[in-house]
Amino acid sequence: MNDTPDTGPATLRWDDDGQPLSSIYGDFYFSRYDGLAESRYVFLDGNDLPKRFNALSSDNTQRTFTIAETGFGSGLNFLASWQLWREHPRGNHRLHFISVEQHPLTPHDLTRTLTPWPELAPLTEQLTAQYPVFIGRGIQRLHFSDNVSLTLITDDANRGLQSLLWPELSSAGVTRQPRVDAWFLDGFSPSKNQAMWSEELFSTIASLSGPNTTAATFSAASVVKRGFKSAGFTVTIEPGYRKKREMVTAARASRPETVAPACERASELYYQQATHRASNELTALVIGAGLAGSHTARALAESGWHVTVLEQHTPASGGSGNPQGLLYARLSHRRETLPRFNLHALMYAQRHYQSFWRNQPNGGEQCGLLQLANNDKQAAAQRQVVTALHHPSALVQSVDAAEASHLSGVTLAQGGLYFPDCGWLDPRQLCAERLDHPNIKVHSNQYVHELKQIEGHWHALTGTANSSSIGHAAIAVVACAERSGQLSQLAPLPLKPIRGQISSLCATAKSVKLKTALCAKGYLAPAHGGEHSLGATFNLGENNLALNPQDHQCNLEHLNELGEHVSAAFNHPTVNAVTGGRAAFRCTTPDYLPVVGPVPDYPALKRECAALGRNAKAVIETPASYHSGLYVNCGHGSRGLAYIPLCAQLLTDIINRECAPLDAPLAQALHPARFALRDLIRGRQTESHH
Structure with missing residues (x-):
């Protein structure tokens, strides 16, 4: 869906010592001596982060410290930075770590790669719990404890970082680009991955850097030194880690003339974007x-x-006052704006609601959701979605009628898309x-x-x-x-306000067996408080919010479309069986x-x-x-x-x-x-x- 031929999951080889190598670039992910010690030496100390983190406690002007990295790899640099962050007084300050990775590790390989460092285990567990499945190019934002967030960009390094830039008018006088405080350049070595160290990348680094930005990298290759200098940095050659002779640190000396990013129109x-000077x-x-x-x-x-x-x-x-609302979004195999937004919004929301589901057990349930196919054409389109997303079973699965029946707990005549991490919430x-x-x-x-x-x-x-x-x-x-x-x-x-009415049905001995949320033209939520929420109508142009029996009947027709056995679980209800409902306006564009x-x-x-x-x-x-x-x-x-x-x-x-x-x-x-x-x-x- 968002994929291009040059992005895809990493394929690893493991040497006799259990060290991971990239099959694409033929290079190790970190030092064979001690990857964590190397991260601390090259990137944390190379950017003077212990001192800078400590100074934040007395700085009321900078609320967020931002680190950007080329090459997320195993996430070791991120975890090392997070660990250091925890060791310093930080008050209400936040750490934002931005990293771009063209070939992300699979969740299994990520876990295996980080196993040698048990001291990072509490942080590794949080990372692996939120680590997104590969769905092609795009940006994923993850939030963790200690006021730490991670923006993980799946893309080529330069293109991914350029996606953060906004077109600017040089005459506007106010820069609106995000500002990076420290750079970690940690792609595979320039001799094995030249594209990671291109002139274009250093130009993008310049656009995202401020007057006090620093940088560090394990490489002291000429292309690296030239690139930093062209981006307005003063370059310093430092002793490398262990047997590596040299490495580079850099500090922003000036802000060079940069060209605003290209735009289609x-x-x-x-x-x-920003219209208020902080x-x-x-x-x-x-x-x-x-x-x-x-x-x-x-x-x-x-x-x-x-x-x-x-x-x-x-x-x-x-419109936020309904007793039950379903978390889902309609996906498509097409690489268009609306389905792209739906995909990224859904993945973000699934991570976002984890703590609510965990801490508010009566406020909803991560019970999974089935988006049922109404016909063969729709079923084929749903299968295309899964194929386009590289079969990410942790996000969405294509299931047949038998599998859908097993998952839902009720007999269903059709299959559809199953979203295991979706469910329902009480918006109130x-x-x-x-x-x-x-x-x-x-x-x-x-x-x-x-x-x-x-x-x-x-x-x-x-x-x-x-x-x-x-x-x-x-x-x-x-x-x-x-x-x-x-x-x-x-x-x-x-x-545009669009009126919508939901209906409440009393739970029965059969209906309480429903384990997942169901949706097709309408939706049905699992029982909560002895009732099911059934909805919802779309009444464009209607302004009266009083409940009406015609809309209850419309919702019951939606129930029938979910299947004969679903309707039978409620004894084929009529409007008289509806115990209540609610009408409100949706706001659409x-x-x-x-x-x-x-x-x-x-x-x-x-x-x-x-x-x-x-x-x-x-x-x-x-x-x-x-x-x-x-x-x-x-x-x-x-x-x-x-x-x-x-x-x-x-x-x-x-x-x-x-x-x-x-x-x-x-x-x-x-x-x-x-x-x-x-x-x-x-x-x-x-x-x-x-």
Whole structure:
């Protein structure tokens, strides 16, 4: 699906001493003497990390220390850095480790490779528990204890690191690229893997480095020294590890002139990200306390922001208020934007909910999910998904009717896709858990009629005659689903509310045998509290949230489509058997992708980019106009549980100007400016959609 011929899992050979060698490059993964000692000597000491980590405890200006690495390999350098991080006082500071790997190890080989270092076992266990399956090119974000996160990029080194770069206007005056504090260049030796040490790679390193960036590598080859110098580093030759004569350390001497990364269209330069210069005042308003608002508030709070959440009613009272929601996303074998986003969002969400499932046993269950095929054509398409993803059984499996019946505990007439790490959650409990943080204050029954920026702060104003302020902060995030478009700054967004109704069915002696969640046109959750959730309808254009029997009947028809035996488990229920239900609005967009990022000044965008209406390739030379410090996270439709964790992290990284958990093209596909730019190119008027 995301694969290219030059990426694929690593194939290893093991020598007589149990040392792993790459079958592709014919080189060892680390020193035959002691790989961990080599990591500490070359990379940790070579970048002076013990001293720099220790200094963070008294530094209030740098909240995150970022290390970037070429060649993740066995993850030994990451684990060594994490171990060192734990040994130093760090307060609320965070360690972000970015690593790119063209040929990732399989989970089995990763575990075997790290076995010789039992002192790393507590960290190795966390890494192997989250280590993603290979699904081709892409970015995976993993979170660990001790405020440590890992961004693992599967790709060629230069292309993978370039995917972190955003097109910039040199005249904008503010750099928006993530900044790396220390580089580990640990690819196989230049003589065996020349592409890893290319001029293009060092140019990318320059773009991602700041004035105090350092670097270290085991190699002292001429190409390495030249590359660092071209990237603006001062090179120092140091004694190598053990029998290796020399190694290189480097420190940034200056910021050389760098070229903004290439973009497919000149208009992409308008897809800027951070619109708020970070300061010591880390205060944020979040409008909405549903799944999007609570996750955004939590992600910001965990990165040091003090967050005030304003909710019109009570938390999880809108579309996030259903008793059971299913975690799944529809995948495709096609390498298109929507299925690519679905895949990465699903994998992130599965890791994200592990602690919730573990610590909130009544709030959901990681019971697995079956996406049943409705017909032979759909079954064939599902098998293509598994093939395109290289048969990742830990992520998704193609199963026949017999296997599906065994997994679910009920007789099923069709097979489908089985997601072993999916399941259901109670969104209400999930929102409460996300909002339970010392940096978050929640104010319910607060209707925000207007957002207004006054002297550098965003104020939330009521709709009363006096229009008083009910909260203010340095930045504001709008995350209140379809109501987001009622605020004037977001009125041009084409948000569509779609009513959905779920039905509750009383569990029976047969229905409680259902072990997995089922979905086809509709979905059925396993029994919880004596009831099953069945849903959900799609009522575009309907505004009445009162329950109606026609929608209950529609849900019962969905139940029948899951199979004769499933319906029979409930004694072929009629509308009279429905014990309750709930209706709410989903918020969707025309391209079915959420809206995540900074809010443009839409009238200014229309003026600045008017030339796109005449020429789609026109160069936009002026800095883009945005509402400084105003962001949005909405439009998740019926996939909120899958989409929102990744989107909340993406938005937080945008705000903090840190490396995003998605490559730039995918992040741009979620950008709030995309609809207005498309309308301009197509000659349409960008107006309020409300």
